Amino acid sequence: KAGVTQTPRYLIKTRGQQVTLSCSPISGHRSVSWYQQTPGQGLQFLFEYFSETQRNKGNFPGRFSGRQFSNSRSEMNVSTLELGDSALYLCASSLGSVTYNEQFFGPGTRLTVL
Amino acid sequence: QQQVKQSPQSLIVQKGGISIINCAYENTAFDYFPWYQQFPGKGPALLIAIRPDVSEKKEGRFTISFNKSAKQFSLHIMDSQPGDSATYFCAGPFSGGYNKLIFGAGTRLAVHP
Numbered sequence: 001k002a003g004v005t006q007t008p009r010y011l012i013k014t015r016g017q018q019v020t021l022s023c024s025p026i027s028g029h030r031s032v033s034w035y036q037q038t039p040g041q042g043l044q045f046l047f048e049y050f051s052e053t054q055r056n057k058g059n060f061p062g063r064f065s066g067r068q069f070s071n072s073r074s075e076m077n078v079s080t081l082e083l084g085d086s087a088l089y090l091c092a093s094s095l096g097s098v099t100y101n102e103q104f105f106g107p108g109t110r111l112t113v114l
Numbered sequence: 115q116q117q118v119k120q121s122p123q124s125l126i127v128q129k130g131g132i133s134i135i136n137c138a139y140e141n142t143a144f145d146y147f148p149w150y151q152q153f154p155g156k157g158p159a160l161l162i163a164i165r166p167d168v169s170e171k172k173e174g175r176f177t178i179s180f181n182k183s184a185k186q187f188s189l190h191i192m193d194s195q196p197g198d199s200a201t202y203f204c205a206g207p208f209s210g211g212y213n214k215l216i217f218g219a220g221t222r223l224a225v226h227p
Contacts, residue, residue: 033215035215042203042217042219042220043158043215043217044217048214055213056213058214092213102148102163103160104159104160105150105157105159106157107155107156108157
């Protein structure tokens, strides 16, 4: 079974631009969560989507948004990029049932904001 | 604020030694405690996990010990190998957010041959 895939793997943008990252979950998984990983703040939860609905949300500004499609693929968007948005953005998929399921992480998208 | 405090920040162990990483949590509603392993350039991967109804879980060379009264849990890596060199994260889910993990700061483990 194929793992979680994320595209692109690397991205360079300038301040003020916007960016869209994509995540394809493991087949059959309905939940997709997004995390930001930085050396200073570590791994931080952004949001989770389940069946095309945002189910959980972390403490990030409204510039960070996401969506999920009917095939469970998910995108996250960051508008008006700031230097501090430079990070590894990780997507994780799981079955998404009411009890805790193992989350499988993708390799991440490395975003650099200049 | 819900937190998971992880220590040490870095750890150097000789091959064959025991690596011990500790985590403390605040939210007593946490009911699932996973440990993730991350190699450079890769996403985190689940290593082992425990629920609070047991005090210990062992999988191969990896053991989780859980102390509910102290709100602490730890990872023990027996017979540490150079291939275990990675960053390890403990985590707990936010109350009511089953796929909303809060991670510890991470421990960078280096196993020297």
